[in-house]
Amino acid sequence: MKRVVCQDSYLISRRDLKNGYLTLTFGPFSRSSSIKPGHFVHIDLPGSNLYFRRAFSVYSVNVKEKSIEIFLKVIGRGSRYLAQLKKGDRVNMLGPVGTPFKLPRKNQSALMVAGGVGLPPILFMTRWMIKRGRKPENIVFVYGGRSAEDIIERSIIKRLGVRFLPVTEDGSYGEKELVTAPLARSLSSGLLKDPVIYACGPESMLRAVDHLATEFETPGQLAFEAPMPCGFGICLGCVIPLRSGGFARVCREGPILPVGRVSWA
Amino acid sequence: MKRVVCQDSYLISRRDLKNGYLTLTFGPFSRSSSIKPGHFVHIDLPGSNLYFRRAFSVYSVNVKEKSIEIFLKVIGRGSRYLAQLKKGDRVNMLGPVGTPFKLPRKNQSALMVAGGVGLPPILFMTRWMIKRGRKPENIVFVYGGRSAEDIIERSIIKRLGVRFLPVTEDGSYGEKELVTAPLARSLSSGLLKDPVIYACGPESMLRAVDHLATEFETPGQLAFEAPMPCGFGICLGCVIPLRSGGFARVCREGPILPVGRVSWA
Amino acid sequence: MKTSPKTKAKSESTKVSAAAGLSGPDLSVEIAGYRFKNPIWTASGTCGYGEELDEIFDLNTLGGIVTKSITWKPRQGHPPSRVSEESSGMLNAIGLANVGVKAYVDEKLPFLEKYGLGVIVNVAGFDFQEYIDVCARLADHPRADMVELNISCPNISSGGIEFGADPKQVEKIVRAVKRVFPRPVIPKLSPNVTDIAEIARGAEAGGADAISLINTFIAMGVDIHSKRPTLSNNRGGLSGPAIKPIALSMVNSVYEAVSVPVIGIGGAANYEDVVEFMICGASAVQLGTALFREPDLPVRVLSDLTKFLIQGSYNSVTDLIGSIKMN
C-alpha cells in the first residue's frame, strides 16, 4: 500500500460557525487511520479555475467512517470555493502529507498556542494527547484572535479540562493581549513541569513564539504555512530558510518544525 | 437602455428529462420581454475552467417572472457543468443575441423540423406562431432522433394540435427514417399551402433540409451552430461561408439564416 | 503636453473626467501628447469597430478603442474553423478579415465621431508598402487619433517570418509610417521573439511615439480523432489569461529598454491585471480576449480600479506606471 493517497472524496457534512469559520467533513479517505495531528491534506477543487491545491490541517478524524474534518476560514478564492460546497460535492484529497507533531513525554506539560485559523492542528493535538494519556491539567491552551468572533469552538475546548487561556486583540473575549503574553507568563511562572510548546498561527506569531521558546530554552514544535504547488515534496516551491543554512520544504520536513530551526532574517 | 444585457442570473428550477436531456430556468433576465424564437443566450459559468461561454437557444420565456428556460443535452464539459447546477447557483447571461426567426405570413403553412437537441428554437417558434394566430392545423412538426429516447416533450407537442411526425433512426418511435423523409413527402404532397420551413439540428440535417428546400423552391429558415468565443459579433470567430462569397457570423447575421444562403462546399 | 486636435465630443469628455477628478483619483493618462480619460482600452480584433460593444455598454466608458486591423483591400479572412478554446485562453486565426481602409474611413470611422474616446486604428500589411498606403489614407481622417501597427503579420518578402521579429524591419516600417501619418504611431510588438527589448529599441529608433505589446503567441491545437489542427489555418495565435505572466515580463523589459510610453496587452481580465501591467510600466492597458467572456468588463474594471486607487490613496492612476519595486 502506498503511504500517500490521492483520491476522490465527497463532502459528508459541514458545520457553519460564526465569522466565516466553518468545518467540512470529507470521505472516504482511505488512509484516515494513519493520520496524526500536524498532518495536512492537499485539496484539489475539480472544475474550478484554481491551479494550486489548497492545504488544510486535519482537524479531526473518524477512522471508522474513514472521514476527516478540516477547519477553515473564508479568506480568498480557494476557501470561498470550499465554503460553498454542498453535501455530496466532490474534491480530490492528497494525504496524509507532512511531518506531524511529536507527542510530549508522559510527564511533560504542554503549552498549546493557537492563533486565529491556526486552531485545527493545535486542538487536534490536544485531544490526541489526552486520548494518549496526557493529563488535561498539565495542558495550557492559549488561543488568540482579533476579537471574540475569532475564538471558535470554545465549548469543545472547555470540555477538555485543559487550562484555557483565550486572548483577543480588542479585549472582547479573554484578556486583551497577544498569545505571547500568557505564553511568556506561563513560561516564566516556573509552574509548568518540563513544558513543550505546540504552536500554529500567523507568521508574526510563530516568530514571537520561536523567540520566546529560545529565550526560555523550552522545546517546542511550530506549524508553518507556505503556498504549495505539490504538497508532497517534488517541486521545492514551499521552502523556508533554516538557521543552519539551506531550506526546508514546509510540505515535507514541515509543516511541523522544531523551535529554533527557522531563520527569520 | 442597452439592447443586449450581460447579467448575473440564477437557477430557478430544472426539469430532468430522460436520456441526459434537461431544461433549466434562469432569472432574473431583464430583457426577457424582447426575446423571440431563434434568439439565444450566451452563458458563462463563473469559477469554472471553461474559457468560452456556451450558447443556448431560448426554449421558453416567462416575461412576468423575467426568466428564461433553456433545453439541453449533456454532451461535453459545458453542458455537464450546467447539468450539475443546483437551485440558486449563479451563471452569467449575455443576451438576447442573434437574429431570430421571422414569422410566416398569416396564410402560410409551416414545416417545423427539429433534429435531436435542435428542438428548442423549433418548439419555441411553434408555440409563438400559434400564440400569434397561426393555425395549428397548418403546422407540421417533424421531430427526429436516434431512438425513442431522443423524442422529448411529446405531450407538450401533442397538446399543441399540430401535425406531429416523429421519426427515429432505429424505428423505436414513429417512422424509421430521417427527418428529411417526412419533410420531402410533405413538400411533394402539394397539400401544404405556401409552406415555410423552420429547421434546427445537426449540420448534416441542415444541409439536407437546405437542399430539399431549394429543390422544392420552398422558403425557409435554418438555425446554425458554431463555437462562439464572444457570441455578439466582435471576434469574427463563428463564421460560416456564404454562397455569395464571404462569411456570415453565426452569432449575429445568424444563427437563423434563410435557406439557400450557406455554402456547403 | 500637446493638446489633442480633437472633436467636441473629446474635449467634453476631458472636462467630465477633470470634474470627476475633484471627487476621486485622476484616471487620465497622457500618451504621445494625447490625454486619454482613462487607461482602459480595448484591443484590436476583440472589439470590432466598436458598434457591437456599444450595444452592451456605453463606448464612452473607454479611454481608447483600438479597432480591428485594417488592410488596403477588404479581406474575407480564413474559412472556419477560426477559433478554438484552450485552458485560460483561446486560439484564433481570423485571417485579418476586415472591410479595407476605404470602407473603414467611409463607414466605420464616422460611427466613432460621436464618442469621446481615443481612436487608435490598427493597421496590418503583407508587405512594406501596404502599411504606408493604409496609414497615408488615414492621415486625412483626424478621428483616427493614432495608428497602431500590427507587425505580427507574416512578411511575404522575408519568406513568411513575421515583420516583428527583426528590429531593423520594425525601425524601417515605423520610420516610413511616421513620414505619411501626422499623428502618433504605435508599433504593436510580437512576443514570438528572443529579445523583445531589442525589437522595442528598433521601434523607438524608428520614431515610435509609444509601443504596444503583446500580440498573440504562435500556437496550435489538434483534434485527436481527426488528427487535424483545430484551426483551418493550422496555426493561430494564443491569447487570454494564459499568456498574462509572459506579457507582464515583456512589458517590463520594454519599459526598461525605451523611454516612450508602453501600452500593456495580454490576458488582462480584471482590475488587478490592469494594475499589474501599469506597475510593470504600462501607461494604458488593452482588454482583449477577456471581453469575449465578459463583454461589460471595462465598466467593472474602471469602477474597481477607482476603488483601488482610493483605498491606496493614489491621486492619479499615473502613479502606478512603472512603480515596480524589484526584489
Next chain:
Amino acid sequence: MKTSPKTKAKSESTKVSAAAGLSGPDLSVEIAGYRFKNPIWTASGTCGYGEELDEIFDLNTLGGIVTKSITWKPRQGHPPSRVSEESSGMLNAIGLANVGVKAYVDEKLPFLEKYGLGVIVNVAGFDFQEYIDVCARLADHPRADMVELNISCPNISSGGIEFGADPKQVEKIVRAVKRVFPRPVIPKLSPNVTDIAEIARGAEAGGADAISLINTFIAMGVDIHSKRPTLSNNRGGLSGPAIKPIALSMVNSVYEAVSVPVIGIGGAANYEDVVEFMICGASAVQLGTALFREPDLPVRVLSDLTKFLIQGSYNSVTDLIGSIKMN
C-alpha cells in the same frame, strides 16, 4: 535498434510490456536506440529524484523519469517566494536547487536501480565547462540511461542570455557533451526564442540523439499591494496547461525541422494532451506541472491512453507519432 545496456530490472520490464502487447496495443517507443515501455515520462523539476512520487504510485508505471536538473556543486536555490499560482499554470524560480552531481550518483541514482524505467538525468550549468564536467561524471553510471541538457540556464559568459537562444552555442554544448557521455544526449530547448526550429537544427548538427521541448517561458507576476514581483528572483518560468498550445506548435515545428526523435513537454495534463503531442511529432511526452495538481496522473493517463488506442484500433502507440494531417 541497439539493445539497451540495461540492468535486470529494465529488461524484465521490457518483457512485461511485450507480454501485455499480446492483449492490447503496444505502448512501447524506441528513442535513440532504447526501448521505453511507454511514452509517459515525468519532467525535470516536477518529480524530484523519484522518491516522493513512488509513495503515491509505483514508479514502474512510467516509461521514463527525468530527474531534477543537477549541477556540479550542490545548490540551495533561491530564497522564497519561489512559486506563484497563475491562470492554468504557475511561475517558478526554484533556482536550480539540487544535491550536486556527487550526491546525485551516490545517493539518488541508487534508489532508481530497482525500477524498470528509463532514467534521464537532466543537467544544468552556468558555463560551458559545467555541463561537460557533470556529464563526464555521469558517464560511469549506467543507470543514467541518457542525459537531458537544460539549456534554458542564463549563460554567464553571454551576459545572462540563455544558452538555448543561440543555435551555435547549442550545437557546441551538445557536441562537447557527446564527447564525454557515451549514451544518448538530449538537449532540452528553451521556448524563449524567435525560431525554435533553427535552434533544433543546431542541436541536431551537434549530434543530439533526441530533442526535448519545451522548457518554461520567462514570465513575471506582481503583487499589486507591495508592488513587488511575486517571486524573489523577480522573473521565473511559466508552465502548465496555459502554455500547451505554444508547446504543440513548437514540437511540430521541430519535428518538421529535424530527423531525430522529439520529446514533447509543456502543459500536458491528460491523455488527450499526450495524444496531441504525439500527433504533432513527439515520440514521448513528459508530464510536468500537472503532477503537482494530480500526483497520480501517469497512472490515469496510461490507462486512458490504452483505451484510446484500443478504441481507435491502433496496434502501436508509435502510429500516432507525427501523424498530423495539416489542413
